[in-house]
Amino acid sequence: MSAVLRIEDLRIETTGDAPRALVDGVSLHVDRGEALGVVGESGSGKSLTVLAALGLLPVGTRVAGGRIAIDEHVLVDVGAGVWAGERELRALRGRTAAMVFQDPMSSLDPLRAVGAQVASAVRVHAPMSRRAARERAVELLTSVGVRDAAERAGTRPHQWSGGMRQRAMIAMAIAHDPLLLIADEPTTALDVTVQAQVMDLLAEVRERTGSALVLITHDLGLVAENSDRLAVMHHGRVVETGATRAVLDAPAEDYTKRLMAAMPAESERTAPAVRAGEPDALVADRIVVEYRVPGRKAPVRAVDGVSLRIAAGETVAVVGESGCGKSSLAKAVLGVQPAIEGAVVLGGEPVRKELAARTAAERERAQIVFQDPYSALDPRLTVHELVAEPLRIRRAYTRAAVTKLLEDVGLDEGHAKRLPGQLSGGQRQRVGIARALALRPKLLVLDEPVSALDVSIQAQVLELLDGLQREHGLGYLFISHDLGVVRSIADRVVVMQQGRVVEEAPTAQIFRDPQHPFTRQLLDAVPRLDGPRRGRRPLRVS
Amino acid sequence: MLPFIARRLALAVATVLAVVTIAFVLGRATGEPGGLLLPDNATQAEVDALNAALGFDRPIVVQYLDTLVGLVTGDFGDSYRLRESALGLVLERVPATVELAFWAFAIGLVLAVAAALAIQLTGSRVLRAVAGWAGAMRQSVPDFFFALLLVLVFSVLLGALPSLGRTSYASLVLPVLTLATGQFVMYLRLLDASLSEQAGQDFVRTAIAQGQRRSTVLFTRMLPNAALPVLGMAGLNLGGLLGGTVVVEVVFAWPGLGKLLTDAVSQRDFPIVQAGLVFVALAFVIVNTAVDVLVRRIDTRTAAA
Numbered sequence: 001m002s003a004v005l006r007i008e009d010l011r012i013e014t015t016g017d018a019p020r021a022l023v024d025g026v027s028l029h030v031d032r033g034e035a036l037g038v039v040g041e042s043g044s045g046k047s048l049t050v051l052a053a054l055g056l057l058p059v060g061t062r063v064a065g066g067r068i069a070i071d072e073h074v075l076v077d078v079g080a081g082v083w084a085g086e087r088e089l090r091a092l093r094g095r096t097a098a099m100v101f102q103d104p105m106s107s108l109d110p111l112r113a114v115g116a117q118v119a120s121a122v123r124v125h126a127p128m129s130r131r132a133a134r135e136r137a138v139e140l141l142t143s144v145g146v147r148d149a150a151e152r153a154g155t156r157p158h159q160w161s162g163g164m165r166q167r168a169m170i171a172m173a174i175a176h177d178p179l180l181l182i183a184d185e186p187t188t189a190l191d192v193t194v195q196a197q198v199m200d201l202l203a204e205v206r207e208r209t210g211s212a213l214v215l216i217t218h219d220l221g222l223v224a225e226n227s228d229r230l231a232v233m234h235h236g237r238v239v240e241t242g243a244t245r246a247v248l249d250a251p252a253e254d255y256t257k258r259l260m261a262a263m264p265a266e267s268e269r270t271a272p273a274v275r276a277g278e279p280d281a282l283v284a285d286r287i288v289v290e291y292r293v294p295g296r297k298a299p300v301r302a303v304d305g306v307s308l309r310i311a312a313g314e315t316v317a318v319v320g321e322s323g324c325g326k327s328s329l330a331k332a333v334l335g336v337q338p339a340i341e342g343a344v345v346l347g348g349e350p351v352r353k354e355l356a357a358r359t360a361a362e363r364e365r366a367q368i369v370f371q372d373p374y375s376a377l378d379p380r381l382t383v384h385e386l387v388a389e390p391l392r393i394r395r396a397y398t399r400a401a402v403t404k405l406l407e408d409v410g411l412d413e414g415h416a417k418r419l420p421g422q423l424s425g426g427q428r429q430r431v432g433i434a435r436a437l438a439l440r441p442k443l444l445v446l447d448e449p450v451s452a453l454d455v456s457i458q459a460q461v462l463e464l465l466d467g468l469q470r471e472h473g474l475g476y477l478f479i480s481h482d483l484g485v486v487r488s489i490a491d492r493v494v495v496m497q498q499g500r501v502v503e504e505a506p507t508a509q510i511f512r513d514p515q516h517p518f519t520r521q522l523l524d525a526v527p528r529l530d531g532p533r534r535g536r537r538p539l540r541v542s
Numbered sequence: 543m544l545p546f547i548a549r550r551l552a553l554a555v556a557t558v559l560a561v562v563t564i565a566f567v568l569g570r571a572t573g574e575p576g577g578l579l580l581p582d583n584a585t586q587a588e589v590d591a592l593n594a595a596l597g598f599d600r601p602i603v604v605q606y607l608d609t610l611v612g613l614v615t616g617d618f619g620d621s622y623r624l625r626e627s628a629l630g631l632v633l634e635r636v637p638a639t640v641e642l643a644f645w646a647f648a649i650g651l652v653l654a655v656a657a658a659l660a661i662q663l664t665g666s667r668v669l670r671a672v673a674g675w676a677g678a679m680r681q682s683v684p685d686f687f688f689a690l691l692l693v694l695v696f697s698v699l700l701g702a703l704p705s706l707g708r709t710s711y712a713s714l715v716l717p718v719l720t721l722a723t724g725q726f727v728m729y730l731r732l733l734d735a736s737l738s739e740q741a742g743q744d745f746v747r748t749a750i751a752q753g754q755r756r757s758t759v760l761f762t763r764m765l766p767n768a769a770l771p772v773l774g775m776a777g778l779n780l781g782g783l784l785g786g787t788v789v790v791e792v793v794f795a796w797p798g799l800g801k802l803l804t805d806a807v808s809q810r811d812f813p814i815v816q817a818g819l820v821f822v823a824l825a826f827v828i829v830n831t832a833v834d835v836l837v838r839r840i841d842t843r844t845a846a847a
Contacts, residue, residue: 056751059742086756094753101751106744111766111841120762121752158843172752 115153281475
C-alpha cells in the first residue's frame with residue numbers, strides 16, 4: 001500500500017552555532033485513508049514533525065537529517081541532498097496535504113470575511129472567477145454544517161463562534177479533497193461538546209473525501225476515539241507506535257503507561273477534606289452579573305441568580321461551556337466584576353460587592369490562581385519577589401515566610417532566584433499558587449488552573465492542591481471545562497448553562513446519574529480511553 | 543457609525559473651543575499689543591489710544607465673548623498690522639502648507655511601504671540593517687540642520703535647486719525632501735516592526751499551508767493587518783504636518799501657515815493667531831476623525847468593542 005506521508009529518521013534542530021535536536025530519529029507513515037494519532041506533551045516535537053512535512057517549520061528550526069515523502073513524492077532527503085523548492089511545496093500544500101490548526105480565531109485573518117478566506121483557499125489550486133470561488137466557498141461551508149452559509153460568508157471571524165470558526169478551517173482544508181488532513185490539536189481551544197461535534201465532522205468529511213488523517217494531540221482519549229494507529233512521542237522521539245486499541249490496552253513502554261496513569265482517574269475523590277465546625281469559605285446568595293455591550297441597549301445577563309456554598313476544606317467545581325457565566329460568577333465572588341444583585345460572604349463574614357470597596361482584610365479572604373501561568377507572572381520579577389509582593393503590600397514580609405510558602409508548593413531556594421521564564425509550566429503554576437496563598441485566604445478561586453499544563457504535570461499540581469487544602473482547610477472554587485479533572489478533585493459539581501445553575505450534586509452522583517439533559521450531553525462529549533471509535537472504518541484504497 | 547461620528551464632532555467642537563480659550567489666555571497674559579505695535583518712542587497716550595481702538599480697554603470677559611462670537615461667525619477680525627481679514631490671510635497661506643505637508647507625507651509613506659515590503663520580500667538582513675542605520679542617522683539630525691545640509695549640497699555646491707521661496711516646482715524639492723525623509727524613517731520603522739510581527743501570526747501560517755505564494759500572503763494578509771497601527775499614527779502625523787511645518791518653512795522662507803503664525807505670535811497679531819489656530823485644530827481633528835472612521839471600516843472588531 002502506498003503511504004500518503006512517509007517520514008524516515010527525521011531530525012530537526014535549532015539553527016545557530018550550537019544546534020539542539022528537537023526531533024531525532026522519528027519515523028512515521030500514514031497510509032491512504034488511515035487515521036494516525038500522534039500523542040505527546042508540549043515539547044515532544046509532535047507538531048514540528050508534521051510542520052516539517054509541509055516545509056512550515058518556524059523560524060529558528062531546520063531539518064537536519066532524514067527523509068520526507070508525501071504521496072511518494074520525495075520532498076526532503078538530506079542524505080541524497082534533495083530539498084523541495086518553495087514552488088514544489090506550494091503545489092502540495094492545501095491540495096495533497098491540508099492542515100487544520102489549533103486556534104481557529106488566530107488562524108483566520110481578522111480583517112477578511114470568512115467566506116472570502118475560504119474562497120481564496122479554493123482559488124489557490126483551482127483557478128476560477130471570484131464569483132465562482134465565492135459560490136464554492138458557500139457550498140464548502142454548508143457542507144461542514146455552517147447554517148445560512150451564504151449570509152454568514154460575508155461576516156468576519158470575530159462574529160463567529162469558536163466551533164463555527166473551526167468548521168470554516170475544516171472547510172478550507174477539504175477544498176481540494178486532500179489525500180492527507182493534518183489536524184494539530186484541532187479541538188484544544190474548544191468546549192468539550194463542540195469538540196465532539198468537530199471530531200464527528202472530521203470523521204464525516206473524511207468519509208466523503210477519503211482523506212487520511214494525522215491527529216496531533218495531548219489528549220489520549222481523543223486519540224482513542226479517533227485514530228486507527230497511534231505514535232507516542234517524548235523528547236523528540238517516537239517511543240511507542242502501533243494499532244491504537246492494542247497500544248492503549250497493553251502499553252509496552254513506561255512513558256505510555258505514565259501518560260495513561262496521569263489521565264484523570266475515572267473515579268471520584270475518596271477522602272474529602274471538609275472541616276466541620278469552621279465557617280463556610282464562601283456563601284454566595286442569588287448573584288446577578290450583567291455586562292453592558294456597546295451598541296446594545298439591554299445589558300447582557302451573564303449570571304442570573306446563582307447561589308453557591310463552599311465549606312472550609314471543600315472543593316466545588318463549576319462547569320459549563322464558554323459563555324455560561326462560570327468565570328463571571330468567580331469575578332463576582334472576587335469583586336472584580338461586582339454583582340449587581342445578591343450577597344457574598346467570605347469566611348463567615350459578609351463583604352462588599354465591589355473589590356474597590358472591600359477592606360484589605362476582606363480582600364485577603366479570597367485569592368485567585370489563573371489559568372495561564374505564562375502571562376500571570378511578571379516576567380521581570382524573581383520567584384521570591386513574586387511571592388513576596390502580596391506580603392510586602394500588607395507589611396508582613398519576612399524572608400522566612402516566602403521560603404516557607406515556596407516550600408509548601410514544592411519549590412526550593414534554587415527556584416527563588418529565578419525568573420518565570422526560567423521555569424517550566426508546572427513550576428510557574430506552583431509560583432502562582434504560592435502567591436495566592438501568601439495572605440492566607442479562606443477561599444481560593446482556581447480558574448482552569450491546570451488546563452494549560454501537560455497531563456503528567458496536571459496530576460502533580462492537582463495533588464499539590466489537594467495537600468494544601470487538607471493542611472489549611474481552604475475552600476476551592478474550581479472552574480473548569482475539563483470534566484476528567486473535575487471528577488478527580490471536586491467534592492461537589494455545579495453545572496451552569498446560560499447564566500443559571502441547571503444541576504448541582506455530589507461529584508459521584510453527577511457522573512453516575514446525571515439528571516439534567518445538558519449535564520448528560522457534557523459527560524457524553526468527553527473523549528475516553530475506552531470510548532467508541534468515531535466515524536466509519538477508514539477507506540481502504542489499494 | 544453615525545453616533546460615533548456625532549461623538550467625534552462634539553469632541554471637535556470642544557477641542558477648537560479649548561484651543562481658542564488657551565490661545566486667548568496666553569495671548570492676554572503676555573501683555574497688551576498696543577505697546578508692541580507702536581514704535582518704542584510712542585507716548586503712553588498713543589498706546590492707550592491704540593488699545594482703545596482695538597478694544598483692549600474693554601473688560602476681559604467681554605473680549606473673550608467677542609472672540610467666541612467671532613469664532614462662530616467665522617469673523618476673526620482684521621490683522622492689526624496688515625488691516626486685512628485675518629481669516630483671509632490665513633486661508634491665503636493654506637495651499638502652500640498643504641502642498642508641503644501632502645508631498646512630504648505621501649512620499650514618506652509610499653517609500654516606507656515600498657521599502658518595508660522589499661525587506662519582507664527579499665528577507666534581506668543587509669537591507670534592513672542599511673535602512674535601520676540610515677534611519678538612525680536621519681533621526682539624529684534635527685530638521686533645520688538637515689535642511690541646511692541640503693541647501694549646502696544642492697544649492698550652494700551644485701547650484702541645482704533654489705534654496706528660498708516658493709517660485710517653481712524646483713523650490714518644492716528641498717523642503718519636501720527635508721520633511722519626507724523624517725516621515726519615511728518613522729513609517730519604515732513602524733511598518734517593519736508591524737510586518738515582522740504579522741509574519742509570525744497563525745493566519746499567515748494558515749494561508750501558506752494552503753499553498754498561497756508568500757508574496758500574495760504578504761500583500762493580502764500581512765500588509766492590511768500591519769497597516770492598521772500605522773494608519774492611526776499617520777493620522778496624527780498628517781494633522782501635525784498641516785500645522786507644524788514651522789521650522790522648515792522658516793528655513794526655506796516658505797510662505798506657509800507656520801511662518802505666518804510664528805510671525806503673528808511675535809507681533810501680538812491676535813486675530814491671525816486665533817484664525818490660524820482654529821484652522822490648525824480643525825484640520826487636525828478632521829484628519830484624525832477621517833482616519834478613525836477608516837480604521838473602523840477596515841477593522842470591524844474595534845467598532846464592536
